[in-house]
Amino acid sequence: MVLVFAESPRGNLKKAAFEAVTYGKKVAELLGTDCVALTLGTVKDAAELGRYGASRVLNAGDASFEKFDSQSHAAAIADVAKNNGASVVITSHTSTGKAVAGRLAIRLNAGLVSGVNSLPSVEGGALRLKKSVFSGKAIAEYEINSPVKIISLMGNAVKPEATGNPVSVENISVSTGAGRIRVKDVKTQEGRVPLPEAEIVVSAGRGMKGPEHWGIVEELAEILGATTACSRPVADSHWRPHHEHVGQTGIAIRPNLYIAIGISGAIQHLAGVNNSKVIVVVNKDPEAPFFKAADYGVVGDLFEVVPRLNEAFKKFKASN
């Protein structure tokens, strides 16, 4: 059986959970078994996971799980994996999943490959999995040989597919004693999709000249329903908040569309964004290194190009 830990920050299943279950279902098909989803705490609409391919949905509803502690979460997931004879355990490669997956590997005496971005191939009793390494500069293939295998799935690596039907949620009880972290507060930015989950990201750099010019970037993001990001010097000079900083030292993202405005494309910036599916670069310097990593490019002054682009997108949105 393939067990998917479907995480539910503050009680809500998010895209990462639907991706993980969709992926889990496909892995289960490869192995000729079924996919079971596990949720922890009070979770809204857990039955929905059936639509993404879970044949059963288990919920350990103890309220203590609503505050994250990798120790108690891993203990619970490992318990369920053992009791149900899971051969593969899948988590999302998120702040939650990363903190849990390593612990599961030790608890279950299992091999872990983290940040996997495609389906495995089955080699006898082993699984072969690919992930991006060296900040996107190479691809590694790993083989897990242990009887139990742990995979953490990179965000945006698979598209959630709701082809099945909801299933009724089975309540289970698990041991809860292990946690020692006291969560005091969770501060999130309201509104926009968080960067790691965003499908479209509009990002701008030092070419913007100053924070007072960001209106055109905000407008572009608004039209596309995108999340905004920035280069490191922009965050370091406090033109934009730190949580928008992408790249090697900031957040690594892999949206479907990344629009880079007035960013030179330094290697440390590319390290965080070069796994984007499609990259559009707007830069007045035709020699800017970013053009080498781009799919589409516009050589021109961003203060002229971006307002025109906004008009073109608006026109497109109005007729589509």
Added chain:
Amino acid sequence: MKLLVCISQTPDTTAKVSFNADGTEFNAAGVQFIMNPYDEWYALVRACELREALGGAVVALNVGPASNETTIRKALAIGADEAVRINAEPKSAAYTAKQIAEYARNEKFDIIFLGKETIDYNGSEVGAMVAEYLDLPYISYASKLDLNGNVATLERDIEGGVEVLEVDLPFVVSAAKGMAEQRIPNMRGIMTARTKPLKEVQPVSFDEPVKAVRFTLPPAKAGVKLVEPDNMDELVRLLHEEAKVI
């Protein structure tokens, strides 16, 4: 205060990445190696700040061959009091975590610091594994860490925000941007680093459950398609019809 900082050595950010002909080994020829930035800038510096405020000792630990000693000396120059090198090729995160945990098990550290991830194999695995081996709480991607007696207050980066939490010593933490400001070693630091103790420890054996099969380079991009700056309708059309991303 007894603090452990796990430091790894990685190829320089700007290094050209290549592999041997059958794709089984990283090509280290001509590559410059550095201390993994998160370990150096955030984990190590915050540990040194706490030691400066509260007394005690900072131990820098690396699992690696003797050739890593330049990197380890840099950690001493930045401010670690002593260093330990576990004499082994760090074959995987699981292998590395096992070595770190076995060393730390009897040393009674108050805090074990790591970086949020290494920039070469990008795993973010070691910290959680060490914490599980030692049965300790683990706070990953921490961008703030303050201590008040036995109780630490931390902020942890989560998707679209931060989580504020408290935990008692001892614990394992992985450091992200924000926890401290990078320090450049000064002349005095570099001089004293030469005389600080650097101990060599032998590894314990470990059965590898995961092995690297092959490394490849990503397929080259087809090349950029340029659109005239006065024809943004064309760019929108391409994104819709050709790239199919809007």
